[in-house]
Amino acid sequence: MHVTRLAEARTVLTDTRYVPAPVPQDGREGTLAWLRGQVSRFSTGDTHARRRRAVVERLAAIDPAGLRSAARAMTVERGGTWRGVPAQVLGAALGVKDTTAVPAAASGYLTGEAGPEADAAVAALLDQADLPAVTLLLQAHAATEGLIENALTHVTWDSGRPSAQRLSAAPRSARTGIDVEALLHETLRHDPPLKATRRLDTRTGDEVTIDLVAANRDPDVFPDPDRFDPTRGPAPHVTFGHGVRPCPAPGHALALAAGVLEGLL
Numbered sequence: 001m002h003v004t005r006l007a008e009a010r011t012v013l014t015d016t017r018y019v020p021a022p023v024p025q026d027g028r029e030g031t032l033a034w035l036r037g038q039v040s041r042f043s044t045g046d047t048h049a050r051r052r053r054a055v056v057e058r059l060a061a062i063d064p065a066g067l068r069s070a071a072r073a074m075t076v077e078r079g080g081t082w083r084g085v086p087a088q089v090l091g092a093a094l095g096v097k098d099t100t101a102v103p104a105a106a107s108g109y110l111t112g113e114a115g116p117e118a119d120a121a122v123a124a125l126l127d128q129a130d131l132p133a134v135t136l137l138l139q140a141h142a143a144t145e146g147l148i149e150n151a152l153t154h155v156t157w158d159s160g161r162p163s164a165q166r167l168s169a170a171p172r173s174a175r176t177g178i179d180v181e182a183l184l185h186e187t188l189r190h191d192p193p194l195k196a197t198r199r200l201d202t203r204t205g206d207e208v209t210i211d212l213v214a215a216n217r218d219p220d221v222f223p224d225p226d227r228f229d230p231t232r233g234p235a236p237h238v239t240f241g242h243g244v245r246p247c248p249a250p251g252h253a254l255a256l257a258a259g260v261l262e263g264l265l
Helices: 006-014 032-036 045-060 064-077 086-092 102-104 116-126 131-152 180-190 212-216 250-264
Strands: 156-158 161-163 196-201 209-210
Touching: 006 209, 006 212, 006 250, 032 116, 032 131, 064 086, 064 250, 086 131, 086 196, 086 250, 102 116, 102 131, 116 131, 131 250, 156 212, 180 212, 180 250, 196 212, 209 212
Parallel strands: none
Antiparallel strands: 156 161, 196 209
C-alpha cells in the first residue's frame, strides 16, 4: 500500500498494528548490524517504549536554546563550513568529544547497508558513549543536515549575501531579512529530508509506504500545496512522525538547524 494523503498517513502512524520491518538480531556486538538491533527506531511494543524512554531522558537534560547558540557560534567560527556542526554540537552536549565517525556510522543506519568502515565507526562511537547517545547522533546527523541543505535551496544569494527574495512574504529579521524559523517550518513540510517511511502490517504481512512528500502536500489540507510559502507557519506535516512513534527530538533538531542557518545567513 502506498499512502499519499495526510489523514491516512496519520491513521497508519497511530495504529499499533503497523510496525517497522524487523531487523536482524544476530549482528556481532559493536557492529552497525548489532546497533540497529538494539535501538528504539527498529523496535516494537514494550521494547520500543523502554528504549525510546532512555533516549528521551538523555534529551531532557539538553537545552535546545543552548544547542542553537552553540551551532550558530561554531558555524561562524568555521567561516560557514557547516557540515558536521550539528553532530559536533549535539555530541558535546552528550559528552562525546570526537564525532568524526558519525557520518560513516550513519551512512547505513537506516538502510542496514554496512561494511568495515561503518562497523569501525560504530565501534569508535561506542568507545566514547552509551547506546542512547550514539543513537541520537546517528539519527540527528543525516536528518538535520538534510533539513539545513533543503532549507538553503530556498535562499538566494546576492554578491555573497543571503537574499530574502524568495521569502519576501515571510516575517523579516532585522539583520538579513530572512525568518529562519519560518524557513525551517515550511522546509519541513515542503522538502522533508526523509522522503518516505515504511511500516509492516502485522495483520496481513503487507508493507506500507508512507510518502511523506505527498502527504505533506495533501491538497485537502494545504492550499496551493506545491508552492513554498513560509507564511504558512508551523503546519500539520508528518515529517517528525506521528502517533505511536513520533521523533523524540523535534525541538532539538530545529534548534541545531536554526543555529547553523543563523550562522550562515
